[in-house]
Amino acid sequence: MGNPLRQRLTATKFASVGQVIEISEEVSSFDSLSEIVEADLAALEADKIPPAWRESVVRGELQFGFVAAAGNVPTMSGQVRVELDAVCQRCLEPFRQRLEIEPRLLLLNAHESVAEFDDYEIWELDEDTLRPLDIVEELLIMAMPFSAMHDNMADCKAFSAAIENVTEIRRPFAALAAQMKQVEKDPDV
Numbered sequence: 167m168g169n170p171l172r173q174r175l176t177a178t179k180f181a182s183v184g185q186v187i188e189i190s191e192e193v194s195s196f197d198s199l200s201e202i203v204e205a206d207l208a209a210l211e212a213d214k215i216p217p218a219w220r221e222s223v224v225r226g227e228l229q230f231g232f233v234a235a236a237g238n239v240p241t242m243s244g245q246v247r248v249e250l251d252a253v254c255q256r257c258l259e260p261f262r263q264r265l266e267i268e269p270r271l272l273l274l275n276a277h278e279s280v281a282e283f284d285d286y287e288i289w290e291l292d293e294d295t296l297r298p299l300d301i302v303e304e305l306l307i308m309a310m311p312f313s314a315m316h317d318n319m320a321d322c323k324a325f326s327a328a329i330e331n332v333t334e335i336r337r338p339f340a341a342l343a344a345q346m347k348q349v350e351k352d353p354d355v
């Protein structure tokens with residue numbers, strides 16, 4: 167038996183055995199996610215690209231089951247988290263971006279429909295079978311912010327640069343004050 171994260175089965179098959187999947191996979195296992203991270207980091211100078219970005223570990227757990235009340239629809243729920251290397255769009259420096267997802271999905275085939283149920287979201291499958299890894303990857307990509315930025319202002323170089331600019335702005339007033347003092351001392355200037 168291989169890793170169930172990579173198995174391709176129907177949602178009903180995963181649900182009928184109550185499949186639980188422990189996830190501990192490097193970012194390099196997720197092709198599309200890797201491509202996005204790589205393209206993002208390409209904005210950095212080569213020596214600033216974190217060398218081990220592909221080795222960040224995606225961790226979490228998935229559980230399959232059924233929601234009887236929604237007409238025995240297969241479900242996938244769980245928690246998955248990862249810290250990805252990213253480029254802050256404010257200061258253009260690399261930083262670690264934390265992503266966390268807590269899916270609660272009703273797994274439906276394209277031709278099926280069901281009323282919204284509880285706090286589950288409807289996830290339409292493109293094919294009759296699914297690979298859990300593909301859903302996790304798609305969810306992580308969807309969770310990526312449109313514009314990645316340092317969460318903490320204190321870590322962001324753009325913010326510290328803004329403080330320096332404020333100091334710059336104050337200087338002309340300081341110079342003016344010094345000039346006025348000079349005038350007081352020597353009214354003929």
Ligand SMILES: [Zn+2]
Nearest residue numbers: 254257316322
């Ligand atoms: Zn920043």
